[in-house]
Amino acid sequence: MSEPKVTIADVAREAGVSKGLVSFALNDRPGVSAESRVRILEIAERLGWTPSLRARSLSTRRSFALGLVIARDPEVLGSDPFFPSFIAGVETVLAPQGLALVLSVVPDEKTEMRTYRSLVSDGRVDGVFLSDLRHNDPRIPLLQELGLPAVTLGRPDTESPFPCISVDDTPGVAETVRYLVSLGHRRIAHVAGSPALLHGSRRRAAFDTALREAGLPAGQSIETDFSVAAGADAARRLLTQDSPPTAIVFANDPMAIAGLGVAHELGLRVPDDVSITGFDDIDFTRYVYPALTTVRTAPSDWGRAAGRTLLDLMALGTAPDVDLPAGRLVIRGSAGTPLRP
């Protein structure tokens, strides 16, 4: 079956030159005559030579792979389409370069730190993506100490030596709130994501600011862990109290969809009795009823940008931050004029 792998030594012998020269020719580096170069390439081709990643790894001390460590409760992970799309985006830039993606899904943050350490000490990856950025993220100093190139998904709130790919969630949240206000809403609540996560607390801050700018009093906010279950709980709490909000801004779509379910269950009409908005514009949003008004983000663009930036960083030693265009509000049916403001 597996015909004996042909090595550069075979090519060298066939071409009557030294191993070193073959290596030079193959990597087209100077110091090889044009004539020899084509002959060597031709012979390598004819012999069906393919480079041995393992040998190359050993001598160049690179692994030709990038890492992504995801620390999330599998439950939360499942309902969040961010990662599949993000990964698909990353792959579009890695694959052409012959780089692989090493994925780790770990249950908690402690394991996460250990995982980074072992990825490095095993030399498994040449760089990593840092997602779900947290406040004062301990992974940044860790990776700095480990000397591993990294790209952060989101702008860290601490000093960071790494380039970041970020998108400002503020405009999307602000647009949402303005839209709701323009429809006549005055009691607007927010179901926030995890306050430990930067995008969670930033969306919340954006919400607070937007209310203030609309001249409204501070609204209710409930913190969650971004999970569908927590979103449902929060919605229930908000909607079963006295004088419930007429609109709820959810920090992500899965929670908003759960909110829709809760509203229906409570016999409330959406958007007549309560308006609901989401964030991310996942696949589902178009197909729930009423279709979800939400802010569109583009996870696969993140993936592409992150991949490119990490490649640049590794090749050039430095890479600029990337600011992705802010998400725009997509208006569908789940938000409307309140029946009883």
Next chain:
Amino acid sequence: MSEPKVTIADVAREAGVSKGLVSFALNDRPGVSAESRVRILEIAERLGWTPSLRARSLSTRRSFALGLVIARDPEVLGSDPFFPSFIAGVETVLAPQGLALVLSVVPDEKTEMRTYRSLVSDGRVDGVFLSDLRHNDPRIPLLQELGLPAVTLGRPDTESPFPCISVDDTPGVAETVRYLVSLGHRRIAHVAGSPALLHGSRRRAAFDTALREAGLPAGQSIETDFSVAAGADAARRLLTQDSPPTAIVFANDPMAIAGLGVAHELGLRVPDDVSITGFDDIDFTRYVYPALTTVRTAPSDWGRAAGRTLLDLMALGTAPDVDLPAGRLVIRGSAGTPLRP
């Protein structure tokens, strides 16, 4: 920062023995006196030696990584929580062994085949998981030819040299149909998954059989690609025709949730006017309205079983098939007695 990596040569020098002996001691293989062994281990420990995966890879011709290639439209991938959970399950068995998971998300089947080839020729992985099994799956002969250990997720419909992890979907579908019939439904339709995918066509066959066994005439089936959008389209077609079905069995939850949305949009009451059931019991099902009656499956158990089986296969050269317990129907509110049978 990065202190010069300590190698077995350092340990050997320090212990006053040869490199070979150190290697033997470290891998605890016979031929080392108990005395030397502990001394070498002690010194390795003291020096902070850690094995170089790269060097080991080169000399043992193994990569200590397993591969998963996912060929799916990113859109479909995003709404399907199978893979995140599956991967989390796989990781629980890989991580303790120091194995990594190499993930590839590719857009189409052609790229998929190329990806397998390059994973092998690069020696990136020691084995792979074969998911989304198709009829007459070309990946099986390919992997056989490439000599790569593999585990199939689902039982292939062709001769296969690989162990498979499978679960029989028939009981779940049958239970669903029986339940609907017991509620009084007579016109039951099916929104099937992709006929190219084994689990798609098997669920459909199970549906047909179940109807027959209930003494009902063949029901309507619509084929889809498992995507939310296709599910919504199918639901719309089914529900807008003359004498629409009173119940729709969807081949997965995302489509069922879309079906729920379509029903609402058409002004139909669920379950009074139409009952809807899903398959998989994803996170969302509990939180849509009405909560989805569906069949529970356990993707992370698949992951664990697949991981263990692949490890066994690689270690022992053979591993038995695993039959996972069939999914049971989870009764919630989306299916009920038809108002107008």
Next chain:
DNA sequence: AGGTTTGCCTAAACCGGTTCAGAAGACTCG
């Protein structure tokens, strides 16, 4: 002319492990 540079190439070391042939010493056995 002699010395320096340049272009092309080779040999060998190196990356950090594993593995194998065989040496040296201790032990067994007839």
Next chain:
DNA sequence: CGAGTCTTCTGAACCGGTTTAGGCAAACCT
């Protein structure tokens, strides 16, 4: 006591590339 066997260990080859030091000849000075 000498041959044979075990155990323990060494040295070197090996995995398949990259990289460096240096050799040799032709071209380039002045």
